[in-house]
Amino acid sequence: MLVTVAGVKKEIAEGTTIAKLIVDEKVENPDYVTVTVNDDFVESEDFTTTQIKENDSIEFLYFMGGGAF
């Protein structure tokens, strides 16, 4: 099924969960990533149970420090 991951359209398998997508997309620091599906947050405890649906738009938001020192 066709979905949008970080702004890029791609095919993923039916029934893919957020947790699976995090692995497939090789998300850095997967324990500390924030995820939105269709502009809504998905709680991290729901990553393994939340299945992605056709045409969903998924975004990964990463902790980023950097700056002063």
Added chain:
Amino acid sequence: MAFTNEQMERYSRHIILQEVGVKGQKKLMNGKVLIIGAGGLGAPAAMYLAAAGVGTIGIVDADEVDLSNLQRQIIHGTADVGKAKVKSAKETMNAMNPDVTVNTYREFVTSENIMDLIADYDFIIDGTDNFPAKFLINDACVMAKKPFSHAGIIRFKGQLMTYVPGEGPCYRCVFKNPPPKDAVPTCKQAGVIGAMGGVIGSLQAMEAIKYLIGVGDLLTGKLLTYDALKMEFHTIKLPKHTDGCAVCGSHPTITELIDYEQVECDGK
């Protein structure tokens, strides 16, 4: 307040802009921006705000200039190594534009001092490198109803978002709590390309300028990310409904400022 001939010339490229004009330039000259961290992000932000004629600019940083800073912290020069960053920054800004009043605060932000530091300013720029400071700045700005720009940079990537009280989510809505010590690499551990501070810090200055003048759309309700290797900017829309947020939600559970364990500040 009438402009001098010198000011008319100095700010002529602003004044000619329809969105700025004499009125907008006056707003900048009456504006007060506090920059927390005079480093990779704070350096370009401070320089562009000084050049723009923002009337009062505060700089908060307890550190001294280190040789390893100079690859990206362009407000400091080789002769400034060992000097307090706030002093070095002020000298550069005063040399660029004597119109600007630069207030220096040689300290780290803590739960004790941050409310006093931000109180007199219209807009806050978070140019810090560590998550305890980022969460502290967020919570303080939410509690004091101050708009601020968050940014982070690492390797070839950067991100920023703007919080305006009553308009969209805060940093804690997105990231909840600071990650544990060493769970997420810092610039010192992972490196950062020097010009990244220039790109993202300049965008923070742009947000402050737009906020002060009152034009355009800010990055409220959005996280802008930049990947220099792919040369791509990407805007991530954030949820509108964040009633459940621990600090900016309708029933906040965080009502006092928190000093999380400071872990990244040894990085210089």
